[in-house]
Amino acid sequence: MPTPFRSIIILILVSVLASNSLKAQPKKGEYINASIGLGLNTSYYEEDGGGSGFYAQAEYAKGITKWIGVRSYAGILLTSGDKTNENGDPTEYRISAKAFSLGGKIRVAAPIPYIAPFIESGIGASIGSFQTYTPSTNIKKNGILMHIPVSLGLAVGRKHSVDIAVSYYFYPSMKQISGALAAGISIPINN
DSSP: OOOHHHHHHHHHHHHHHHHTTSBOSSSSSOEEEEEEEEEEEEESSSOSOOEEEEEEEEEEEEESSSSEEEEEEEEEEEEEEOSBOTTSOBOOOEEEEEEEEEEEEEEEEOOOTTEEEEEEEEEEEEEEEEEEESSSOEEEEEEEEEEEEEEEEEEESTTOOEEEEEEEEEETTTTEEEEEEEEEEEEESOO
């Protein structure tokens, strides 16, 4: 039986290879999408502690139809644990991630003129250091972890070339959710 890490690598390779023979979404051609935004962390549970920082990601995108597309991605997330809670009181709890991520995902979009709402999900791996220290969880890991990406957003503009999205990475082994509020732009490769 394959290990989870081997399965992740196989899925990523299949996604990258399959994306080379498909049509782009929701426009024709090949695109690189570059996003940047505010990185965020929280635990699976509503507790004190969280984190914020920097997020950047690049995607190679092609579409099967105007509704469904395949994307391979690589990105970086650098967050530190907040020193105060939402009330401004000091907190000793920390949720942080300093990681490089890569993987593959599928986008389902409604190709509406000027605004195309979309949802994405897939599987990926992150390498780096992670900490989830809350009243119910005390986990600290360095190395490679599996994550599940989920994004909700809008591709806007006449050619849907600007993405505005909320992206999440679920880390089951850390009981942590990392994410971002990000904006990106699609750059055509061959048009």
